[in-house]
Amino acid sequence: MAGPRAAPLPLILQLTSLALVSATGRGGAILREPPELADIHDNGQQGPVLASAPAGAPHKQGRPLEERLGRLEAQMMALREQNKELQVRVRRLESCECRPASAQCWGLGRAWPEGARWEPDTCTACVCRDGAVHCEPKPDLPHCHGCSHNGQAYGNGETFSPDACTTCHCLGGAVNCTQKPCPRGPCPEPGACCPHCEPGCPGGHRAGETWHPEPCVICTCQAGTVRCQGPSCSELNCLESYTPPGECCPVCRPGCEYEGQSYEEGANFLSSSNPCLQCSCLSGLVRCVPMKCPPSPCPEPVPRPGRCCPTCQGCTEGDSHWEHGQEWTAPGDPCRICQCLEGHVQCRQQECTSLCPYPARPLPGTCCPLCDGCFLNGREYHSGEPVGSGDPCSHCRCANGSIQCEPLPCPPVPCRHPGRIPGQCCPVCDGCEYQGHQYQSEETFRLQESGRCIRCSCQAGEVSCEEQECPVAPCTLPASGSQLCPACVLDGEEFAEGVQWEPDGQPCTACACHDGVPMCGAVLCSPAPCQHPTQPPGACCPSCESCTYQGQVYANGQNFTDADSPCHTCRCEEGTVRCSLVDCPPTTCARPQSGPGQCCPRCPVRYICISFCIKQVHATNILVWHAETGAGMQCDPSPALVESLCQDCILEERVFVDGESFSHPRDPCQECQCQEGHARCQRRACPRAPCAHPLPGPCCQNDCNGCAFGGKEYPNGADFPHPSDPCRQCRCLSGSVQCLARRCPPLPCPEPVLLPGECCPQCPAASSGCPRPGGGVPARHLEHFSLPDDPCRLCLCLHGSASCQRLPCPPAPCAHPRQGPCCPSCAGCLYQGKEFASGERFPAPSAACHLCLCWEGSVSCEPRTCAPAQCPFPARGDCCPACDGCEYLGESYLSSQEFPDPREPCNLCTCLGGFVTCGRRPCEPPGCSLPLTPAGHCCPTCQGCLYHGVTAAPGETLPDPLDPGCSLCTCQEGSMHCQKKPCPPALCPHPSPGPCFCPVCHSCLSQGQEHQDGEEFEGPPGSCEWCRCQAGQVSCVRLPCPPLSCPLQVTEQASCCPRCRGCLADGEEHPEGSSWVHPQSPCSSCMCHEGIVTCAHVQCVISCARPHQGLNDCCPRCSDCEHEGHKYEPGESFQPGADPCEVCICELQPEGPPSIQCHRRQCPSLVGCPTSQLLPPGPQHCCPTCAQALSNCTEGLLGSELAPPDPCYTCRCQDLTWLCIHRACPELSCPPSERHTPPGSCCPVCRECVVEAEGRSVADGESWQDPSNACVTCTCHRGHVQCDLEECPALSCPHGWAKVREAGRCCERCQAPAQSCAHQGRAVASGERWAVDVCTTCSCVAGTVRCQSQRCPPLSCGPDEAPALSPGSCCPRCLPRPASCTAFGDPHYRTFDGRLLHFQGSCSYVLAKDCRGADFSVHVTNDNRGRRGVAWTQEVAVLLGDVVVRLLQGRAVTVDGRPVALPFLQEPLLYVELQRRTVILHAQAGLQVLWDGQSQVEVSVPGSYRGQMCGLCGNFNGFAQDDLQGPEGLLLPTEAAFGNSWQVPEGPGPSRPCSKGREVDPCRAAGYRARREANARCGVLTSSSFARCHAVVPPEPFFAACVYDLCACGPGSLADACLCDALEAYASHCRRAGVTPAWRGPTLCVVGCALDRGFVFDECGPPCPRTCFNQHVPPGELAARCVRPCVPGCQCPAGLVEHEAHCVSPEACPPIQLTGDQPPRPLPSPSQ
DSSP: OHHHHTOHHHHHHHHHHHTTBOOOTTOOOOBOOOGGGGGGSTTGGGHHHHHTSOTTSSOTTHHHHHHHHHHHHHHHHHHHHHHHHHHHHHHHHHTOOOOOOSSEEEETTEEEETTOEEEEETTEEEEEETTEEEEEEOTTOGGGSOEEETTEEEOTTOEEOSSTTEEEEEETTEEEEEEOOOOSSEESOOOSSOTTOEEEETTTEETTOEEEEETTEEEEEETTEEEEEOOOOOOOOSSOEEOOTTOSSOEEOOSEEETTEEEOTTOEEEOSSOTTEEEEEETTEEEEEEOOOOOOSSSSOBOOTTOSSOBOOOEEETTEEEOTTOEEEOTTOTTEEEEEETTEEEEEEOOOOOSSSSEEOOOTTOOSOEEEEEEETTEEEETTOEEOOSOTTEEEEEETTEEEEEEOOOOOOSSSSEEOOTTOSSOEEEEEEETTEEEETTOEEEEEETTEEEEEEEETTEEEEEEOOOOOOSSOOOTTSOOOOOEEEETTEEEETTOEEOOTTOTTEEEEEETTEEEEEEOOOOOOSSSSOBOOTTOSSOBSSEEEETTEEEETTOEEEOSSOTTEEEEEETTEEEEEEOOOOOOSSSSOBOOTTOOSOBOOOOEEEETTEEEEEOSSOEEEEETTTOTTOSSOOOHHHHHHHOOSEEETTEEEOTTOEEEOSSOTTEEEEEETTEEEEEEOOOOOOSSSSOBOOSSSSOBOSEEEETTEEEETTOEEEOSSOTTEEEEEETTEEEEEEOOOOOOSSSSOBOOTTOSSOBOSSOOOOBOOTTSSSOBOTTOEEEETTEEEEEEEEETTEEEEEEOOOOOOSSSSEEEOSSSEEEEEEEETTEEEETTOEEEOSSSTTEEEEEETTEEEEEEOOOOOOSSSSEEOOSSSOEEEEEEETTEEEETTOEEEOSSOTTEEEEEETTEEEEEEOOOOOOSSSSOBOOTTOSSOBSSSEEETTEEEOTTOEEEETTEEEEEEEEEETTEEEEEEOOOOOOSSSSOEEOGGGOEEOOOEEETTEEEOTTOEEEOSTTSOEEEEEETTEEEEEEOOOOOOOOSOEEOOTTOSSOEEOOEEETTEEEOTTOEEEOTTOTTEEEEEETTEEEEEEOOEEOOSSSOBOOTTOSSOEEETTEETTEEOOTTOEEOOSSOTTEEEEEEOOSSSSOEEEEEEOOOOOOTTOOGGGEEOOOTTOOSOEESSOOOOOOGGGTTOEEOOSSTTEEEEEETTEEEEEEOOOOOOOSOGGGOBOOTTOSSOBOSEEEETTTTEEEETTOEEEOTTOTTEEEEEETTEEEEEEOOOOOOOOOTTOEEEOOTTOSSOEEEOOOSOEEETTEEEOTTOEEEEETTEEEEEETTEEEEEEOOOOOOOOOTTEEEEOOTTOSSOEEEEOOEEEEEETTTEEEOTTSOEEEOOOOSEEEEEEETTTOOOEEEEEEEOTTOTTOOEEEEEEEEETTEEEEEOGGGOEEETTEEOOSSEEETTTEEEEEETTEEEEEETTSOEEEEOSSSOEEEEEOGGGTTOEESTTOOOSSOGGGOOBOTTSOBOSSHHHHHHHTEEOOOSSOOOOOOOOOOOOHHHHHOHHHHHHHHHHHGGGGSGGGHHHHTTSOSHHHHHHHHHHHHHHOSSHHHHHHHHHHHHHHHHHHHHTTOOOOOOOSSSSOOOOOGGGTOEEETTOOSSOOBTTTTTSOHHHHHHHOOSOOOOEEEOOTTOEEETTEEEOGGGSOOEEEETTSOOOOOOOTTO
């Protein structure tokens, strides 16, 4: 607002000067009207009445006065409207407040920047300084120094008054004085100059007079001065205000108005003109920022009208519609959740995560079970209801989906060790329970404690024990040795009698030593008395010391949130987890938000927690306070408020972002997570140690580099005495402890000594010891010791010498162990050369913005968690977005940087701390009231007008937008001048006010339509009336119908009068008396006469001696339109002779001079005319007439026939018209002189027939056989010869018999086997040879077919080679691996290098050519098939030297112009064969061409031609980007130019017009609907039908080609063929890549096979099928020598072979004897 508020004063000055306004005080604008308008204000409303008076009423003297009054009224109205508009603008400007603007000055009607200089006149220089104008006179100009008048000095330009009546002006040294004028009427005060004026004020107001120039302004004339005062209004504190109607003071406008819409204060909305602008209304001001589209969750978003960001395509089923990503429950199945994804509906079964082990069944209509009851063993229980558990010793009940059981209370017992009896709940004194074992009463058992043998007994719940004396051992011991109890040894460890223990590494096994034998068994776990017990590491049975819930371990008393259901809070109590719903606190904002993984909605965070400070951001100020001391705090928030509004967490004086996982700052063994301001910590789960006695690590006890045993820690490899048995020695090995009883060695001395405290006796003389490194007590014999400088080696002293070895290291069970004292340890991490303590977090050394955690020797890294930026457009920081700049619409800007708005060129944006504010560029205020902003400009100009949304050029006159029918406005220098249109005079005596208050006459209302006075119009529909409106009345008269002379009249629907009906023939109406050519017979003519159609063959008349007849002529013509010396002009007709039925016409010819053609006139059929009423033709008339009316073809006669008087016609009633056809007469064989016509007949007949070929006559009715064809028999019918062809019945002969045809007989018969052979339905003479294929040759020997097949040696080709077939050879050879090029569709070319081209020329082109060696060239000829702009392949020509092979439509083949049958061999050049529906050509150079006989061609060349090919298939150099090379080797810019460059002349035959290819887009011409349908139908290429092929052949180019083809083919059956062409082309490439898709459906591109012959369809059948002639070839050899590609077609099923186009079993093959290198096949016996 700084700009507009800063400029009200100059603008007011301009407005007042423009509209003759005198402003005084706050009074706004007061119109000073011309004197001639002042007296006619009261009569202004009578203007229209004067204008509408009758023309002759006023006198001639009054006419000029009327015209002048009209002009003055129009001027007054314009000035009044202009004055109102100016007053509104002045009030609006007065409501503005001024703010300091950029320093500029105003002078000479324009703004001057700071420091500018200008000269207002020749003697003054002005400068703009600090926003103020400083003017000084110029020095050194004598005439500018001033003037002297009556002794007084005046400055140059100064105006002064020497007396009260004179005004003087000093300019250029001279003084000019004038007398002051005296005003008319009142003046401020009479004086000497004006003694006669009346005291008053300007405008004719007398002293003391008050008046209201406008409703809210009062003015008073005081002492000659006008003082005006506006209303006293209170000051407003708002950005926009308005004055309500009838009020004087403005009020604040609530909300905002934007683009014609009103919005409430604080509302957020989208701009209606630009949906990409997000706007908000704050304090009456609209602020808009561009929206940033989020990344689309789908690959192909669709733009939607009225939305900024493209959205994913929705789904529609029936009447329901869903957006992309929307989920819903399927009707009828509450457990089936469906989701819309990219227009497709995908459904899945809902997975229910139960919060309790025994939930109740779901409610009707819902899916998931509930925890408000229990469902157990097929029965429902309410919460609190008792539940039978099957255990009589416990009482169970249902508690919110869980079963809680408590043991039954037991009475006290009078013994110390009561036992338990099976089947009873409480312990009794009938047995004993001692040290975990049950004993019966009076049972005796043994224990061992501290190496002593103890015997115990159970008596009525009491246990008594006594030490047992050991019996004499059965072994021989030294006399001094001690006697031992029986001991057990297990895994090298010794256990005393009666001891119970757990073996190492087997926590679920319990062992006991009984009579020296270890007895082990599995530990049975009693059920834990909780629902979520935890099995601790190394323990066998689960315990209730903690809770295991959904894979996580929680300590007893710990509260946590369910990870799968954030709205449930759970607590672990004595091994059982109990969950309850969260009670959400009420929110304090209008639009709370919910985030992922968050249950309760909450207000957007307006608080930031940093260290111990909390910063609250309000709309206008920022409050900062210290959370503990309260320093700087204006309000004391409650801790609950701080806790609920602070998302970040503070722990140990460190800040963690909401959602961040971190280690506890003081205890790295705890894992913490910040959730909504709360740091929730728990001890990390420890991995289970791979050893039985690990050392405790920093957090977990899992260090196997030593042993913790008996309360002490030992290094790896250390030997130590057993803590309780001095005679057992233990050793620590990688965390496991092995203890063995000391075995005493045999002693060499006769009298060993047992020393006190020792276990083994010793010889008196000890062996020599071993010195220890570094001094000290020497090691004894057999003692282990460690080296002080190398603790990782263990030494053994043997007879004075020490042997040392390195201790073994166990494998570390972690990925990044650190090096311990001897072995790698998982107590820390060694990661990329640095060591880290367990639980320590550190920045990732190789990945920026990642944080790593070392835990128990493993390192896990994840991206650093970023706090959400506190600004809408943060700049990209090193790791996290920062508000020290802006990233706006993809561009980065510095803070405080100004930049143009990328979306609106007239806006300027500013980046400030991550916020972007955009506004209009400042514009200088225009000097007109209705400026126009031209297109491409940002600021308005006065070169045009913008008036109520209408743009007008300078001087343009247009209807007033506010009153378009009654006013016209003209644009003049940026302002609009409007005036009322003049009214036309009324034409009736009683006019009424109409539009624009002009007088109009009354109108008429008829059938709901208004008609003006005097208007004529049609009456009601079907009334056949014509009406007229006159003086408000409607009068109608019936329309007269013109008389018709025709007999057949018809009145059509919605028509008033009948019309003559002609004749209906072939669905077309012909007028009465017309003639036309029969559509199916060009030499037949039809005529219409009285509703009867008569058609007959034209009867020719010859009128000259030498007539001539053209190809398209029905009758002979006579040249030069001249007859008997008279010359006729074209179009003239004449009668050549006396017969009036003959007529000749002179007609123009396409070539040559006009000629005469003559014929007999055709007479109409007189249907229904009795013979008695027939009238002969009169003189010079040709046709007879009927004396009565002819018959009419009515509804009742439809389909009936009637014979007219002329016997040559047959008439039939159809389409309410008699159709009479002239009967055709058969051709006669007798000469014309012998022909006669019987009475009543139409056609002539003969008595006998003449057979010209045999030169004889045949009597009527006689039959004979054609001598050239025994199957043709002829008969004579009254001169006409009629011949018939005999049809032979199907003949089936016994096996081995032959079909023969005897002379003189038409049909074959079966003949017993003889010396000839049958092959493919024909008899083969004995000794004849023929080739079945290139590998098999057969011959007929004594009635038996003998075949010889060539064997091919095994072929092994290299990795860059492939087998290929030479023409005429059976066995393939190795050639460099080929590449193929395909042309398909309309047409598309996929080059050897894989590029897809579209080219639609309809001429002949080089498809592929050997441009270096000229071995071959392949040409294609295209045609447009009836559609302009697109083409298809019509034929293929292969040029091999001088030989030209053409592959034509329908799989026809010609070689050098002559048709050939397939297979065709011309050694050694080429071999052409037909495989299924595909023609395959093999050429000598390794070339292979496949042609489907319609439009698809594939060319394959071996790799030896790499880099030397050219044509539409490219250059075969492995680089697809340069395939558009023309014949000169230059790259061409477009595909059309490339294709046209390879045009060649067409082959032999008549030339046809062809068109060059051009760049066309058939989908653009076909329209949106066709393109959408083509996209849908071609979608099968990207569907699951071709899914296996997508990985080897990308479908996108073929999809584009398919859409192109379907747009070009248009609707109908042709579109189906085009779709199948595209799909087959893609399937062919897939088959070449080794993938055969099964893509055809019941209605999609079905290929019909002869099922009655046993064939079935195969998408990729064997190209060389098994036949009766090659069935003996092994399958591997047959496939190896068949190097043709597989093609789709009809094949014989497995187990059958092909023979003579039938699928037969091998046993049904004819007898074929194999010779050559194949073993002969045994001939079948006659019984077979």
